[in-house]
Amino acid sequence: MSLLDLLSADQAVFTAWSGIPDPLTVDALAATAVDAVTLDMQHGGHHEDSILRGIAPILAANKPAIVRIPVGRFEMASRALDFGADAVIAPMVNTVADAEAFAASMKYPPLGQRSWGAGFAMARRGHSDPARWLGSQNDKTLALAMVETREALAILDDILAVPGIDGIFVGPSDFSIAWTNGAAINPGLEDMMSAIEDIGRRTRATNKHAAIYVVDPALSGRYISYGYRLLALGTEQRYMTLGAQQLLNAARASVV
Template sequence: MSLKSRLAADETLCTAWSGVPDALTVEILARQGFDAVTLDMQHGGHHEDSVLRGLGPVLAANKPALVRIPVGRFDMASRALDFGAEAVIAPMVNSVADARLFAAAMKYPPLGERSWGPTYAFPRHSKGDYADWLRDSNDRTMAFAMVETRAALDALDGILDTPGIDGIFLGPSDFSIAWSNGATVNSTLESMMETVASIAERTRKAGKHAAIYVVEPAIAGRVVSMGYRLLAMGSEHALIGLGAKTLLKSVKDSIES
């Protein structure tokens, strides 16, 4: 099943977050228990070549592949789709104008302005013929606009109304910086939680999908109850750190006993 169909069925999905630009590392990550894998070009080390090569092992594991593009690189949104990504996350979409540019890069005419050229995506997905691909792509691919600033919050209704925007992705760390006027970075800042909940509510009311980065696993149940259904987590740094800590503790506990 596609990412979009599973979200439409109201499943809660967990996507791993890859920042190491190496296809072998992505392959290992894709074989873990996550529902999907996201390659991060904004704050992670991924670049065009690593995205091209890294999407292959995710698709080979029969999992949806997502890409977060750098700020304003809507041209890369089209390239990520042509490489085989099923969804693209665009950071710092702070206005309706930003949302329109993003949607235009994500969707074929008449909905958008995406250029034809699924050189890698079509053979990697191996579904139907080119006519099927053209007919189905706009519905199958997903454009997630990130809400991270007060400007984005103010423009939320307009962003949600933009044709071709399929969902909202909340970046809670950046949002906390904006919410506190630069005083703190705290993804679980209590004073913003009512607004975090309202963003999910407004997104779902508009018939769109709500996603969020989960920095603290303990908050996962709370954000799901708010309406968020795509949860991003588990960078290589976090996974290696957690795995090493757990392994070493087990070894030391055994030695001490």
């Protein structure tokens, strides 16, 4: 199923978060129980070549591929879609102009300004009819604008109103820095939870998709109750740390 199909079914979608620019690592992530895999170009090590190569094993595992582009790299959003991504996350969308530029890069005319070049994406998904592909992609490929500052929160309704913006992705770490005026980084900060809830509910009220990065998995149920349905969990380093610790704990507990 596509990411749109999963989210339209109103079910929670848990995506892995990949920062290691190696298709073998991405392949291993896609083989786990996660619902999707996100390749991170902003803070992770992914680059254009690793996005091109990394999307293939995700799609081969029949899972949605998501890409987070660097700040302001809206042209990379189009390339990620051409490589076969289901969705693109754009960080630091703080103005309506940012949202409009992002949406334009994600959607074909007349909605946006995305140019034609879907050879990789069509081949990877087994499509051979360009006209049919063109007619479906504006709806199927999701543009998720990140809200992680007070400036973005203040114009949330305006961002949501931009044609071609399909949802909001909350970055709670940066949001906590903004919320405390630079005094703290605490993605689980209780004082900002009402704002995170407000973002989720207002996003869903416009029939768009609410997504969030989850630092503490125990908060997942709370976020889901706020309307968030796409939840990003951890990184490769965290998966390896937790997995290694679990294995070592079990091994050491067996030693008598």
